[in-house]
Amino acid sequence: MALKGELEHFSTTQLFNLINLARKTGTLFIEQEGKQAQISFREGKLIYAQSGSQDGQLASMLHRAGKLSDDQVRLIRERAGTTSDKQLGLLLINAGYVSQADIIQSIQQYTLDVVYDILAWSRGRFAFEDNRMPPPDRITVPIDLENVIIEYTRNMREVEHLEKELPNLDFALKFPDRPGASLRNINLSVEEWRVVSFINPKNSIRQIAKANEMSEMEIRQIVYGLLQAGLVELVRPPRKDDPQQSAARRRRPTSQQTPQVKKTVVNKLISRIKSL
Amino acid sequence: MQTVKMVITGPFSSGKTEFIRSISEIEVVSTEREISTPAERVKDATTVAMDFGRITVDDDLVLYLFGTPGQRRFDFMWEILAEGMLGFVVMVDSAKPETFREAKSILETFRAYAPTPYVVAANKQDLPDAWAAEDLRIALRVEDNVKLLPCIATDKESVKNVLLELLYSILEEMET
Ligand SMILES: Nc1nc2c(ncn2[C@@H]2O[C@H](COP(=O)(O)OP(=O)(O)OP(=O)(O)O)[C@@H](O)[C@H]2O)c(=O)[nH]1
């Protein structure tokens, strides 16, 4: 099954949300005006990213993080030859150049830098290849997507996009029943916590904004981030608060709306369709 | 004689007419016309008012299938079609992510018209670029208690399955 399209129609954050919720394993390839990027995931966690001319090798990551000097990197590049990243990592740790924590941190930081850059791409083609993994010699460090998405959407200011993604502030919010969606490991801001504390199927998003004295723009941004991170879900408002609903009801009496159909009728329809 | 109706809705070119055509016992009474605007010219004809199909159960019972016009400029028809429906199917072209947002918006609009059961059909599953039904569920934010069914509207068995699943949902709703 294909998971492909244009970022214009299905954005990078929507893709991350999907990969996270579906716990996907594989690699996302994105191409934008000659630039290419690939991001790999294992069971919905980010494990590897590579973009453009960055070689994505351990030595470069450690150098970028300031853990290796210019000279050290040059030496490694000259002498290490075909040494895999995993072997090189061990060598460097054993030689006392870096610690294991340095390596993990440098890889995480590098991956996040690359990913935040790609998240901002708004045009280009994408395709997700199931089960495709990065080169086996690379060291992969799993990163929760929830935090990545929340962090990224915090800086999102495109009003139009937010309005399209969250057109109706009369909806309420609830926490998903899905296991594994926990707020515990997420770094939420004070504003986000304030919104979270009001989450209840009875409170519309508009009401939450009012209670927290937030503008529509502010609440949209926060709710959008929480939604894309899969931490909350939309629920439709109770009937009486839904203007579209009550308008429709006013126009027609309920008896006309719901047909008086008996179970026997439905059963007859079922047998007939089966026989077709 | 009792007549009941179900509505087949969804974005432009999602396969509504095809769906009804595959199962209707009468030639689908389509009010189609040639497409004028180039942007919409991915096929030759579009439904401008509605499609109309029929399945006769017996002398006393007939099921009508109504397909909504796909283009928004005809959406004044929707509410009229929705009136008194037993349930509805939202057709989505699984290979066209550019229509997913529209599909979701149509789904919400129909839900607001009437509290009847509905299913989402992930249509055109035979195309190589079709998204998997599970991915569509997340992309469209379809709740877990709503059926999202893989569908090939040109295949009668597949269409039967979608209608049957909708009828099972209607039955379940009656029992609660
Ligand atoms: N491959 C494939 N093509 C399909 C399927 N369903 C419909 N099509 C084709 O998709 C095109 C659009 O189908 P229609 O049934 O006209 O779509 P519609 O929803 O009635 O379109 P409008 O009335 O214009 O909104 C036609 O060329 C169909 O033959 C399917 O399951 N698989």
Ligand SMILES: [Mg+2]
């Ligand atoms: Mg049609």
